[in-house]
Amino acid sequence: MKEKVNALKEEALESILKSTNLKEINDLKVMYLGKKGPISELTNHLKELAQEEKKEFGKVLNELKNEITSKIEEKIKYYEEQEIKEKLESEKIDITLPGVKIPMGSPNILEHIIEEIEAICMSMGYDVVDGPEIEEDKYNFELLNIPKGHPARDAQDTFYIQEEEILLRSQTSPVQARTMLAAGGDKPIRMICPGKTYRRDDDDATHSHQFMQIEGLLVDKNISLSDLKGTMDVIFKKLFGPTCEVRFRPSYYQFTEPSVETDISCFACKGKGCSLCKNTGWITVSGAGIVHPNVLRNCGYDPNVWSGFAFGFGAERLAMLKYGINDIRTFYQTDLRETKDFDRKEKNND
């Protein structure tokens, strides 16, 4: 009996060792551990033995069964792992092939820069407002301290629609007047208004009969030209980077007094002088100034109590500078190959 068990053990362990795949080992499992297998058979013989022998031999048989089982399970596990590994290997793909092109639309280039300026200004408390493009002379000129017959009107060759009263707005400044009148003369104002404007210019690389301005207005108490400078500082540093410097030059606009022109240090040459800044190191980007007391008064604000500043950017000019665009018509004749790179953010923090 003992010899039989030893022979069986030897044979089984060798067969297990020699097995080469999952099927073979599963067959061995059935063969040795199945109900009709040699271990079951020997177990059946147990009852024929004496009590003492039965006990001893039962233990031996049990050990044999456990050993074979564990060897087989070990082998099964190995082959199963092997099989999964092979399967995964066979499922390998070329991950360098192109992905599905999920469509992502681009903004118009002007909107790209306008959205950036909106974000900057909104963070400083400016609302983004809108106004009509077909406008009354009153808002476009008269309330802004530009009465009929004033020479300042000649510079803005205006598209009139109905006599001298209805026009295509020649600037976004009428929105200043509308905003102040709506606010009723007793509330502070912070607003910007990006929008289309129109002047009788023949279209070429640098002129356009339709263009976009970004108007800004702040009305509060004790507002100074230094506050305007600080505000310009924030906007242009965010727009052109932290090394961008701002300077003011005296200028003249009918609706601001004092009036200034805003220059920024040339971001292309860092102020050394290049073709972009015409060798001056500075680029003019904005007109601005302290709101004229007549304008405040015309729009319901008492200039003895309230003061404010206004500024205006040309969206086209900023975009041309920032993105290196030479022809203003680029913005109004969309070539999708040119706009496709504008479908993304420029900075991580906005």
Added chain:
Amino acid sequence: MISLEWVGDYVDIQEEDLKELAVKVTKAGINVEKVITNHIAHLVIGEVLECLPHPDSDHLHVCDVKVNEEETHQIVCGAPNVRKGLKVIVALPGAILPGDFEIKKSKIRGVESNGMLCALFELGLEEKTEENYSKGIYEVDESAPVGVDALKYLGYDDTLYELDIHKHRNNDCFYHIGFAYEIASVLNKKVTLPSLEYKEDNDSIKNHFKLEVETEKCPYYLAKMVTNVEIKESPDFIKKRLTAAGMRPINNVVDISNYVMLEFGQPLHFFDKDKLGDTVLVRDAKSDEVITTLDSKERILKSSDIVITDGKKPVCIAGVMGGENTEVDENTKTILIESAIFDAVSIRNTASHLNLKSEASLRYGKGLSYEYTNMAINRACHLLEKYANATILKDTVMHDKVDKIPKLVTFKAEDVNKMLGIVIDTKDMEKELDRLGFPYTLEKEVFTVTIPSRRLDIDANVNDIAEEIGRLYGYQNLVSTLPIASTRKGEYVGDVQIRKEITKRLRMLGLNEVKNYTLTSPDMAKLFKYDSKEQITLPNAMSVDKSIVRTSLLPSLLNTYEYNKKRNVKDVNIYEIAKTYDTDFKETTKVAILMKGSYLTNEWQRINIKVDFYLLKGIVENLLEYLGFKNRISFVREEIVDLHPGICASIYLDRERIGVIGRIHPNIKKEEVYVCELNMNALYEATIKPIKFKEASKYPEIVKDVAFVVANDVDSESIKKEIVHTGKRILSSCEVFDLYPEIASGKKSIAYKLNFKDETRTLEEEEVMEVFNAIIKQIEATFNAQLRDK
């Protein structure tokens, strides 16, 4: 153009580096565009020591010219007036004359020539006329020292500033005395005015002349009379200065009127008194009145123009140009000088409708100061006495309705400081006002400043004073601060919010934003007039192709499509959001989409989702559902002009038509181009229900599929409506999941997936079957449908 040599008469700039001065002036707000210095190197005064005929020419001379104490050059000269003993301008080898003409050692017909003897026109100091040419070389006065710089000696070494002035300073910085005040402010110096003195005759103008002014557009009119005028050439300094300023010298009298204008900014008009008669009547012109102006052209006037008449006929278009009939000529003996102020707007309008922008009209059009009107007429008398030997009759005839009340501004130093964000104490503020040359009084820290009448641009308020002080103080010295005031984060106001939502959503859905012109051509304006809005046509369009205000954005989008197609861009998926206007000036903001080609691709995987009606519909639905209009949108078959009659729909939000969608009519575009246009105002105004949480059902759904064969023209949506209606409460959804044509019968098979569900319990199969069968029966009856595969 400002001559600095001339300005030097009124303010001391002898020690100044004029290039640096230009920078200072620019910083203070008057933009010096260009500094032009008249200097030619190697150009000296010489003396002709010997002058012999050229051996090989009948008109050339060979001259020995002494050019300094040591050197004598042999120079060949062809001028008729070259002669021994003459002092001349010599361009030595190395000199570069205007036109980049460099003087070199050379041989002229075999004879060595080391330089050139010059005429003024060759140096750019005179016009190159026949007359000047025949005069030959310039004859320098005998006392001139040999060897010195020729331009300097002759007084032509002037520095000129070309100014680019903002409109408001276009008045006072347009004449030399005004600009001298600006320089005086910048340099903190004083201005000295030129002499206005002259002797007056015992005879009075009043014996010979009377003035009537009948128009309100002439608030100020001064007239003086001078006689015994000698017409001759002007003195050199006047000629030089006029030339420098870009005016051509004519004769002493004409030149003096121009000189005074450039000096004081006040245009003068000189009438030949003998031709004029004894009356001037200033009045509004009569409609179609005719006058022949100095340039011998007939001008037809409007009633809005102002004319000077002799009581009957016009003799001058006021402020614009004189009449030929009273022109000063070489025989003139007696002159009537006019120094006046006319309504600036009227002068601008007259100059513009006559297309006659003269030096005078330019200045009148900007407005004038009465003090300068006074000074100018006296200055003219002074110069006429001095340079035309004129006798000045006593008294001035005048019409005076001009407002002479000076503008006063009262303020404290802190008012200016607050506005600029700077700190200047009262004492320093006094210094700044002194610099500006603004008279003031100071009492208990309160300034009262009188604005000089020459500064027409300055209004009586603190802002204007702050600007003047600020620009001299230097804006570069301002610190940067931010407004100290409470605030909140900014918002998109009104419909800007929804516009931003739409624009971002459409971009995320793969559409590219474009921007087109509001003004469009009649051809484009004819298309897509589905909402039959009347279009505005501009009364004075610049060109036909930009003459109409668009009411639909679709024609422009089609244009953008064409533009890209020409450039070989095949997939064009674009949108535009813009305002449109109809003839009532009612504003409608529209959202337009155009799609063509592929939408989503990956070629190697053979993925290519092409644009069709349903893709665009899906995009529109996605947008509208995002905006909060889920289950409130319907697409209704309606005929829409310029869209494919079988592939188009109106889009409704609740019961309001908010837009259209479809394929562009093949008559307009053969290719499959799909478009949609929505009215954003309607979307903005519609109310949106708040979001409510809905718990997912705990009870199982029962799903049933059903397919019907129906006539081709039955819309799936009608069947669905009927199903939903019949399905009552337990039918939770119904979606089309299959469609194919039954070609033989000319019908179509359409399959629906129906979901049955009850939120409160598990449905019994029998009750679902009951409803399901009812649906089948209802559809069969309503649409003459057959149930498929039963």
